[in-house]
Amino acid sequence: MADIKEKANNAFRFDGNWQDFAKIAFPNLLLTIVTLGIYRFWATTRERQYLWSHTSFVDERLEWTGEGRELFFGFLIVAIILGIPFVILQFIASGMIFRGMQDYVLVMGIILFLASWYLSGVARFRAMRYRLSRTRWRGIRGGSDNPGFVYGWSYFWRWLVGILPVGLLIPWTMTSLWNERWREMSFGPYQVESDAEPAPIYKRFLLFYVPLLLLIPMGIAFQSADLEGGAGAVVAISAIVLVLFIYFGMPLLSVAFYAKFFREAVHTMRWGDVEFSFRARTSDWIVLYLVDFLLISATFGLAYIFIPYRHWKFYVEHMHAEGEIDLDAMTQSQTATARHGEGLLDAFDMGAI
Amino acid sequence: MEESFRTPAQWYDGHSAVRHEGDALWDGARQLALRSTSSNLDIALGELVFAEERGGQRVYRWSGDDDFRLILPADLPAGLAAALPSRRKYGAWVDGLGLGKATVLFAGVSAGLLALFFTAPDWLGPRIPTSWERSMGDALVGDFGNRICHTPEGDAALAKLLAKVDPAEEKVRAGIANSTDVNAVALPGGQILIFDGLVQEAETPEELAGVLGHEVGHVRERHVMTALLRQFGLTVLLSGMNTGIGDTLFGLAAMDYSRDAEREADEYSRARMLESGISPTGAAEFFERLSARIDYDEDSLLGWAASHPGPGERAEAYREAAEGRTFTPVLTEQEFGALKTMCEEDEDVEVMQSIV
Numbered sequence: 001m002a003d004i005k006e007k008a009n010n011a012f013r014f015d016g017n018w019q020d021f022a023k024i025a026f027p028n029l030l031l032t033i034v035t036l037g038i039y040r041f042w043a044t045t046r047e048r049q050y051l052w053s054h055t056s057f058v059d060e061r062l063e064w065t066g067e068g069r070e071l072f073f074g075f076l077i078v079a080i081i082l083g084i085p086f087v088i089l090q091f092i093a094s095g096m097i098f099r100g101m102q103d104y105v106l107v108m109g110i111i112l113f114l115a116s117w118y119l120s121g122v123a124r125f126r127a128m129r130y131r132l133s134r135t136r137w138r139g140i141r142g143g144s145d146n147p148g149f150v151y152g153w154s155y156f157w158r159w160l161v162g163i164l165p166v167g168l169l170i171p172w173t174m175t176s177l178w179n180e181r182w183r184e185m186s187f188g189p190y191q192v193e194s195d196a197e198p199a200p201i202y203k204r205f206l207l208f209y210v211p212l213l214l215l216i217p218m219g220i221a222f223q224s225a226d227l228e229g230g231a232g233a234v235v236a237i238s239a240i241v242l243v244l245f246i247y248f249g250m251p252l253l254s255v256a257f258y259a260k261f262f263r264e265a266v267h268t269m270r271w272g273d274v275e276f277s278f279r280a281r282t283s284d285w286i287v288l289y290l291v292d293f294l295l296i297s298a299t300f301g302l303a304y305i306f307i308p309y310r311h312w313k314f315y316v317e318h319m320h321a322e323g324e325i326d327l328d329a330m331t332q333s334q335t336a337t338a339r340h341g342e343g344l345l346d347a348f349d350m351g352a353i
Numbered sequence: 354m355e356e357s358f359r360t361p362a363q364w365y366d367g368h369s370a371v372r373h374e375g376d377a378l379w380d381g382a383r384q385l386a387l388r389s390t391s392s393n394l395d396i397a398l399g400e401l402v403f404a405e406e407r408g409g410q411r412v413y414r415w416s417g418d419d420d421f422r423l424i425l426p427a428d429l430p431a432g433l434a435a436a437l438p439s440r441r442k443y444g445a446w447v448d449g450l451g452l453g454k455a456t457v458l459f460a461g462v463s464a465g466l467l468a469l470f471f472t473a474p475d476w477l478g479p480r481i482p483t484s485w486e487r488s489m490g491d492a493l494v495g496d497f498g499n500r501i502c503h504t505p506e507g508d509a510a511l512a513k514l515l516a517k518v519d520p521a522e523e524k525v526r527a528g529i530a531n532s533t534d535v536n537a538v539a540l541p542g543g544q545i546l547i548f549d550g551l552v553q554e555a556e557t558p559e560e561l562a563g564v565l566g567h568e569v570g571h572v573r574e575r576h577v578m579t580a581l582l583r584q585f586g587l588t589v590l591l592s593g594m595n596t597g598i599g600d601t602l603f604g605l606a607a608m609d610y611s612r613d614a615e616r617e618a619d620e621y622s623r624a625r626m627l628e629s630g631i632s633p634t635g636a637a638e639f640f641e642r643l644s645a646r647i648d649y650d651e652d653s654l655l656g657w658a659a660s661h662p663g664p665g666e667r668a669e670a671y672r673e674a675a676e677g678r679t680f681t682p683v684l685t686e687q688e689f690g691a692l693k694t695m696c697e698e699d700e701d702v703e704v705m706q707s708i709v
Contacts, residue, residue: 053407139365330370
């Protein structure tokens, strides 16, 4: 058969609706409650099946092939290899405190903290690998042959280097980790390429430091040691502005920064001859989160079960792809498939896409 | 061939992304023939596995090749529809029972498990041999690494006091910890710690006897083991429901006794004091004094003065026990003095940091 070249323009579509999703989400909630939470692995699977199958790329729907029992076994494995030692360590720690060995307990706590830092990197990687390996399009799946243990170290030291110089290298941490993670992923025969650069997102990132400038007038005012008069007013006003910034400015700035980061990062990604872009602006993200918040508060938390739906829809509707796909050359992925699900990610409570 | 045995079909062979579009021809028995210009395949119906239903289509997998996908319209000829594997919705167990029945069954099992879970410490705790509890306690808390005050006179006074409130052959182990906390604890393994801060607060040996008797009561009534089991169970349960291991709190500091256990320990203490002719009035005053000046904290094993029955009610019970009786002093002035100065005079004892 000859090469089929398809124009993939505005390639992603979502045609689900919340009423249908509700028919999945409410029984899920019920079953999760009556099984003391154990059903949640099957619940997640059913939700993903719905979301994936109502998402089309070019002319075919995605298929989620993950199973509840994979996630369940993944959870069990993590519970055994991490949970049990953790509980035992807790016992040892309280025993050591009673024996007056506080210093060793502190060291143990630091080691545990560093270990979970490393493991959370591994977890992110493995969750992405699992999700790609369980995603099919036209019968073809994705995946990675990398188990993610090396990525865990990258995650560890790049965040350390990013944070140490008062956080100034965080944009580099984020873009370089994004690249490293995605470059290990493939779908069908094509490796994902990603060349995100920190430079374009620095302008927004530096805005986080602007309020620090307020500390200068505050410092001068303190120096003058005349807090009764004008200097006191300077300190008070600066303090108020600082507090306002922490409560309102920071969250808004975080959204603005993340919106920019996500657009930049997706924009540099290629898969075969397909290029991607993500077109959500800061205002779109703010609306997303604001409506989340309003829905959840208006329903006393019940609307929480619709959050996966809303966020998936948001990602799909703002994702664009352009390019050509040679369907004949698009052969099955040869990557190894992870047999169990996202246990590690689950254990560290990171559900983000 | 009849129309009822033919249906349009799409399939992916799993080797490339090329879609094959053609017809699925059913032989009326167990075989499905897929025919298109690009691909011909024969598949046994028994090897098809239902994958999902989506927008008017049904997707089937094939046990012969994990990558293969067959897509048929949802409105199939009735005969073929019956021959194909049935839809799965919630998962094998729930689908087999139906959502309603499964919910009731799961809820019943869960309720039973929870009931077992919450009552188990109460009946299991007292049945665990004391020797096990002792080894467990030794592993958990050990010997406190030289943070217990010792002087020959003080040790003798404490032993005398203990003998009055713990008449059993094998005594519980009690010590005065070098800490300024105003507190006392009964720890796993039948170890009792009275913190020096509390000793300094006491004005008469009877006051200390009340506290010591109460802690002995916790040990003798097996409250420590019960609380330990409950705490351990909660840790496991919470880590099962909430997967964030970071949220799981385990620590002796989080352990607590029930109000009933506190009342039982008080009753034990009063009974022993009366047997030994110790006045409970001192204890009553001590409780009132302590509760007046100690901030009420959460109920906690280590928050001795906090977790107990209302201070007024409690002092009342002790006073009633004292009515119409005469008592002899439990310790001499010198003995009580030796207890008070024990930590000061023990030269190589180390300071116990606050453990709460």
